[in-house]
Amino acid sequence: MWPVSVAIVKANSTRGEGRTVGIVGGGQLARMMAEAAPELDIATVVLAETPNESATGVADRVIVGEATNLEDLFALAAGCDVITFDHEQVDLGHIRALLDAGHRVQPGLATLEVATNKVTMRERFAAAGLPVPAFTVVAADAAPRAVADAVAAMVDQVGLPLVIKPERGGYDGKGVFVEDTLDDAVARVTALSKLGRVLVEAHVDLAHELAVIVARSGAGEIAVYPPVETAQMDGMCREVIVPGSIDPVVADTAAAIARRVADLIDSAGVLAVEFFVDPSGDLTICEVAARPHNSGHWTIEGALTSQFANHLLGVLSQPLGSVDLTAANTVMVNVVGADDGRDPEALLTSLERSPTVVPHLYGKAARPGRKLGHVTATGDDAVAVRDLAWATTRALGGAMPSGGSLNAEEE
Ligand SMILES: Nc1ncnc2c1ncn2[C@@H]1O[C@H](COP(=O)(O)OP(=O)(O)O)[C@@H](O)[C@H]1O
Ligand SMILES: [Mg+2]
Structure with missing residues (x-):
């Protein structure tokens, strides 16, 4: 299915046809996209928070600004054939505004809505019959009783520990909380629900x-x-x-x-x-x-x-x-x-x-x-x-x- 190729020369073409890709974020992923671009005949522009980020020395052009600022996103979009991303910390309303103004954004809203939100992701995949760990969702600002009942029901169903995640903002394990007791789980969900919906799921025994x-x-x-x-x-x-x-x-x-x-x-x-x-x-x-x-x-x-x-x-x-x-x-x-x-x-x-x-x-x-x-x-x-x-x-x-x-x- 995945043959080891005997080709000595790496895939190399000018299929980018001189187009320009705008990248929201200036981290290492943007840097490695920018490194891959020239041999594809693609130019890159990055929207970075400072002039000294990972990608800023490599991209063809740098715009210093915030991924969460609509004006900065429009500055990036001007002159780019398509906008893409180095990270998930984007406001979907801003993406909609870019699309409404006729800019191309890839991946698009349908993808970003799922990929940037762990609760939406679990719900969408479960509804499609895809395999996900047992989970429940606690609403933002849920009443103390509702939190306690939801967590207790999960403990009954899957036992402890429970894994608890805010719907947005996590990466590299920041935003993954493993709680070993019912009380700790309730306290964690209560705190996180002040910020948004909370995903509460079984701790999977990982081979x-x-x-x-x-x-x-x-x-x-x-x-x-x-x-x-x-x-x-x-x-x-x-x-x-x-x-x-x-x-x-x-x-x-x-x-x-x-x-x-x-x-x-x-x-x-x-x-x-x-x-x-x-x-x-x-x-x-x-x-x-x-x-x-x-x-x-x-x-x-x-x-x-x-x-x-x-x-x-x-x-x-x-x-x-x-x-x-x-x-x-x-x-x-x-x-x-x-x-x-x-x-x-x-x-x-x-x-x-x-x-x-x-x-x-x-x-x-x-x-x-x-x-x-x-x-x-x-x-x-x-x-x-x-x-x-x-x-x-x-x-x-x-x-x-x-x-x-x-x-x-x-x-
Ligand atoms: N339900 C779970 N059961 C066991 N381990 C988990 C569970 N959820 C997360 N983890 C561990 O935490 C890591 C990070 O979780 P993930 O949801 O991918 O968050 P991040 O966005 O930080 O990558 C996973 O790769 C896995 O090692
Ligand atoms: Mg992960």
Whole structure:
């Protein structure tokens, strides 16, 4: 289904036809989109909060402003063929205003309504018969009695702990609360319901997690990258293994579900679908992100067309590039700021270079716990590739999980 291609030259064309993509946000996802753009004959403009963000040194043009400010969004839209996103912190009313004024926005409202709201996401997927963990929704500003009853009913149904999430605003595990007691769960839901609706769900017993990147062009063409194993630490993605330990039947099921999700919400560009896999191999959807995603960074080296290139092509409704693999095994490890504050940029020059491992640093100031970059290793030997990715992360001064890699104790 996902052949390893013998092609030496990466997918490379001028299919962007000189068009300009405007990106809301100036983070590392915008940076990697901007890096992918020139060889596709695409220009990029980013709307960044400051002149010194990850993408600002790479994009063709930078507009300094706020993603939540309508005037700034209009400034971005002027001169761009389509607007797309580096993050989800956008006001859907503003998107509607851009559309009403005749600007193109991809992914569009139907996708963003689902992808930017964890409650809408769960409800829409459940209604479509897609597998999701058992959940209930507590209304914004719910009365104390209603909160207590809803939480108690969930504990009766699925037990403790419960996982509690505000409908909007979470990322990298900020906005995921695991509560072990009924009282703590009630207190958490009560506090969060002051801000909006609250998702209360079963804590899934995780054998592992996986993710599927689906590229879809505005014209409806779909390409599905192979499902990959992902490992989160404290809610943040740390490692992605291709193909990892995913059962082939589970992989095919996940790919089929991800394709259904992309069609259901009419995605354009890249959609990441995160899944939970329980010990019996049952899949449930964790969440989706309607943009390039950390679980797809490996595609820069590991696939013929990167997720960033296919995102740009998809939002421009251009034909997509091949998602064939370039290697039998690929491992991506995030370079996360270590507690000693060491700056990976300073260690880059002394890094021993190898054609099979590529460091990507995002140009961000080093801070403990901050995603500063990632490394991707490729090759034939799964164990060697993984060791190389972690050794390179260590050489760059990135934070190391105890034991050297996330699942070290299993090896
Ligand atoms: N219901 C759950 N059961 C078990 N683990 C969960 C559950 N929900 C979230 N998690 C863990 O928290 C991580 C982040 O949750 P997610 O909903 O994807 O939030 P974020 O937007 O921060 O990525 C997941 O990848 C998973 O490791
Ligand atoms: Mg997530």
